Amino acid sequence: MKAIHFTGWGVAGLADLREPELEPGHALVRVMASGLCHTDIDVLYGRYGNGAFPLVPGHEYAGIVEAVAEDVTDWRPGDRVAIDPNIPCGKCRSCRKGLTNLCETLEAYGVSRNGGFAEYSTVKTGHLHATGNLPFHMAALAEPLACVLNGLGNARASSAENALVFGAGPIGLLMALSLKAQGVEDVSVADINESRLTFAQSLGLTPLRSGSSDLAHLKKSFDFVADATGIAQVVEDMIAYTADGGTALVFGVSAPDARIQIAPFEIFRRQISLVGSHSLNRNIPEALAILQRDNGMMARLVSHRLPLADVLPYLSKGTATPQTMKVQFSTE
Missing domain, CATH: 3.40.50.720 (NAD(P)-binding Rossmann-like Domain)
Known part of the structure; x- marks a missing residue:
């Protein structure tokens, strides 16, 4: 499969990778839209995360369930989903207080595990959220919107x-x-x-x-x-x-x-x-509900919907212009 691949600090390229294998409790998601965040650039240059290279970046994504593991019963192929990228431990003091975004060993798809700048992504089913008929480029806004809602809350x-x-x-x-x-x-x-x-x-x-x-x-x-x-x-x-x-x-x-x-x-x-405020805290459903009610204003923030290869230059600050808003990898 095609993917943007970080192989070291400051080293990014388009790669042909093996399609990820399904593990128990996981779904294989065909990525339909994945948004570029400044955090992706910080990950690339070692300013955020733990430098877990090689890595497929992208933590703002949505798509279609392609397949599920044998033990998965609550999702099926064809389901339209948005992904909550945060992977907390569930055991540390912050997690016990409900502050999973402040987990002492917080991981995330696109930061410490392969994420959404690829044709396919394997995701734990507990991180999937149904999007109904929401267009994929809007569903991919659920993650940044959830971060905003966490701060406003x-x-x-x-x-x-x-x-x-x-x-x-x-x-x-x-x-x-x-x-x-x-x-x-x-x-x-x-x-x-x-x-x-x-x-x-x-x-x-x-x-x-x-x-x-x-x-x-x-x-x-x-x-x-x-x-x-x-x-x-x-x-x-x-x-x-x-x-x-x-x-x-x-x-x-x-x-x-x-x-x-x-x-x-x-x-x-x-x-x-x-x-x-840091990141999101299990509030993707709240974000999706707001996107479902949106009158089209939030959708206008998506200024670029591009093939994977065309997203690569935006990992350099010099590519964006004042007119550049949300850049997404999109297959729509």
Whole structure:
């Protein structure tokens, strides 16, 4: 089968691999759509995961069950599924507390085990979720959407009257649209790129240029503020835009050695809640339910649906343009 193959740090190519063999409790999934995430690039360059090379990347994927192991009775060939990539141990303290995304030995399809940038993938059946008639390119958004929902849930963002998301890339816009889907009507997005802000406005979001006087006049104005850029300076600055009693969410992935300066007195005096979020936590079904209700806005975030070979160049930052949103390997 054709697959994108990471054979070492910074080494990626298109390979012909043997079709994976079925093990007990597993299903063979024919991948129909698999989304590219910045985490895939971090895995390739050794900035995320445990360097489990060789590896087939891809943790945002959906497809059709091709075959099931003999002991599997709850799935059958032809079922349309999305995959929850996280593989927790189920035994450590975090897992016992229900925080499986914080498992001490967390593994994941596409990070430490072969994932979805291939024609076929074998998956434990407990990680399959039925997608009904949802188009595959939308079903493949379930994983990043579930990550967003995990963050919004931790921050109790649905109770906000208004919100500001820094970053008008695909994950920032997915977060902004998720806030709208959860009933937050007044959602703004800040970015330095005008074309991305224009696109955000077409999605029904309020665009704000980072560094502008329009944004500067809105300090202490937002019940909920989130960073979806991973830029430490943005994380530091977002506290200034959080209203008294509001919540700030660190969602973007900053460099591990990055540091910020925040005045503890300001957090104390203004009763600011500072919240973190990592990955998803068994909430693919919630994400799929939102995608089923979506009016087409989230689907617009998929800007590229490409053959496997054409996805490879996007593993280099230089390929993407401001108009690039979610890039997917797609067979549709």
